[in-house]
Amino acid sequence: MMHVDMLIIGGGISGLGMAWHCQKAGLSTRVLEQHAQVGGLIASRQQPEQTGDFWLELGAHSAFNSYQELLAIVADCQLQSLITPKKSPPFKFFKAGKLQSLLKQIYWFSLLRALPRLFSLSKENLSVQDYYTQIMGEKTYDALMQHAFNAVLCQDARHFPADLLFRKRARARDTAKKFTFAAGMQHIARALAETLEKRGVLFHVETPVIRLEYRDHQFEITTADQRTFSSRFLTLATPVETAAQLLSFSFPSLATLLSQIKMATVHSVGVAVRKEEVRLPIVGGIIGADSPFYSVVSRDYLWDARYRGLTFHFKADFNDPLAQEQLIADLLGIKPSQFLWRDRKINQLPALTVDNLFDLAQITAQLQHLPLALIGNYFNGVSIEDCLVRTRGEFQRLQAQMGTLN
Numbered sequence: 131m132m133h134v135d136m137l138i139i140g141g142g143i144s145g146l147g148m149a150w151h152c153q154k155a156g157l158s159t160r161v162l163e164q165h166a167q168v169g170g171l172i173a174s175r176q177q178p179e180q181t182g183d184f185w186l187e188l189g190a191h192s193a194f195n196s197y198q199e200l201l202a203i204v205a206d207c208q209l210q211s212l213i214t215p216k217k218s219p220p221f222k223f224f225k226a227g228k229l230q231s232l233l234k235q236i237y238w239f240s241l242l243r244a245l246p247r248l249f250s251l252s253k254e255n256l257s258v259q260d261y262y263t264q265i266m267g268e269k270t271y272d273a274l275m276q277h278a279f280n281a282v283l284c285q286d287a288r289h290f291p292a293d294l295l296f297r298k299r300a301r302a303r304d305t306a307k308k309f310t311f312a313a314g315m316q317h318i319a320r321a322l323a324e325t326l327e328k329r330g331v332l333f334h335v336e337t338p339v340i341r342l343e344y345r346d347h348q349f350e351i352t353t354a355d356q357r358t359f360s361s362r363f364l365t366l367a368t369p370v371e372t373a374a375q376l377l378s379f380s381f382p383s384l385a386t387l388l389s390q391i392k393m394a395t396v397h398s399v400g401v402a403v404r405k406e407e408v409r410l411p412i413v414g415g416i417i418g419a420d421s422p423f424y425s426v427v428s429r430d431y432l433w434d435a436r437y438r439g440l441t442f443h444f445k446a447d448f449n450d451p452l453a454q455e456q457l458i459a460d461l462l463g464i465k466p467s468q469f470l471w472r473d474r475k476i477n478q479l480p481a482l483t484v485d486n487l488f489d490l491a492q493i494t495a496q497l498q499h500l501p502l503a504l505i506g507n508y509f510n511g512v513s514i515e516d517c518l519v520r521t522r523g524e525f526q527r528l529q530a531q532m533g534t535l536n
């Protein structure tokens with residue numbers, strides 16, 4: 131059996147962040163990822179035979195200069211040259227089959243009356259709906275903001291905890307406010323994995339982990355191809371549902387708490403099209419209101435001479451590929467046969483509720499003395515930076531245990 135200090139299950143940004151911390155601390159580290167590529171919900175796609183190096187995003191699309199954890203890793207790995215500033219074309223609203231301006235959805239009188247509550251109302255233990263109806267007024271929330279939050283979180287965001295959305299953070303003024311990487315967001319995941327591999331971290335892709343056991347102060351995991359690995363410390367950096375399944379054998383009580391957190395599914399469909407054929411004006415994105423999609427993310431933030439790319443994030447029940455493609459074509463003013471290529475991905479995000487905050491507090495208490503780190507987008511919030519903040523916290527907790535064991 132192959133033994134290391136730290137096994138990390140999951141090669142999304144959380145797992146990669148943990149691998150970076152472990153490598154810096156001199157721990158022998160192994161990352162196991164079920165897919166052929168690292169990145170997880172960071173998923174940039176291209177089809178070179180159709181459109182050369184043009185790419186679009188099926189998952190995360192933006193990083194900000196407030197992502198200080200991410201920027202620190204990028205700097206340490208000397209990958210700053212990949213940072214590519216993004217423009218911010220206007221966002222549109224799609225309602226009753228028509229594109230509309232966002233400003234038209236605002237009820238100014240009730241908004242201005244409600245807004246002073248921003249300075250006195252705490253987000254703590256309030257849902258998105260409870261908090262934002264109070265600071266924006268019900269009318270603006272119903273007409274505009276609920277759809278904007280659904281678009282940001284790719285789910286019905288009404289019951290999501292308000293304080294896990296939009297955290298205030300210091301900005302790195304020497305970096306563009308909003309950015310991506312040279313070949314899209316996944317470029318940084320791949321480049322980071324390459325750098326870490328050169329520094330001695332072991333990566334196993336196409337290696338799903340199917341079983342986890344903890345006995346005699348040692349973790350043992352089994353992969354789908356029946357290999358086994360062991361370690362002193364273990365990090366679960368998978369979606370919450372998988373973490374619950376893997377923990378059910380050795381940590382049933384943690385697994386029960388994790389299984390209280392439900393997942394939201396979104397069907398993401400990206401299309402590349404010839405620029406001159408599309409009727410849709412240049413947009414940053416489209417927020418769907420009472421439509422089959424939560425949002426459309428456009429690639430218009432980076433200029434390309436020939437192509438445009440748009441990714442539609444469809445609601446779980448709108449999953450017929452032909453109907454999806456017809457809707458996309460109608461919105462672009464073309465026929466589906468004019469798509470140069472299309473790609474699909476089923477994305478899942480945690481559908482957290484205010485009640486889950488209690489489960490998360492219990493999980494934190496149970497983890498306290500365990501050599502097990504739980505990281506991912508279901509603790510601090512879903513953004514890349516939220517994930518990396520959680521990762522640093524968990525690494526530091528385990529590092530304190532290492533100090534006492536050495």
Ligand SMILES: Cc1cc2nc3c(=O)[nH]c(=O)nc-3n(C[C@H](O)[C@H](O)[C@H](O)COP(=O)(O)OP(=O)(O)OC[C@H]3O[C@@H](n4cnc5c(N)ncnc54)[C@H](O)[C@@H]3O)c2cc1C
Nearest residue numbers: 140142143144164170171189190191192339506507513514
């Ligand atoms: C459509 C969409 C748009 C988004 N846009 C943004 C954005 O613009 N900016 C932003 O900051 N955030 C954005 N987010 C959120 C952010 O991308 C994610 O929350 C974050 O990337 C999650 O990272 P993670 O590593 O915690 O989880 P994941 O990315 O889910 O990674 C988990 C990894 O574990 C692997 N895995 C699962 N099970 C196993 C197993 N049994 N064995 C081995 N490996 C396994 C998976 O394959 C995956 O690679 C977006 C999310 C979505 C869905």
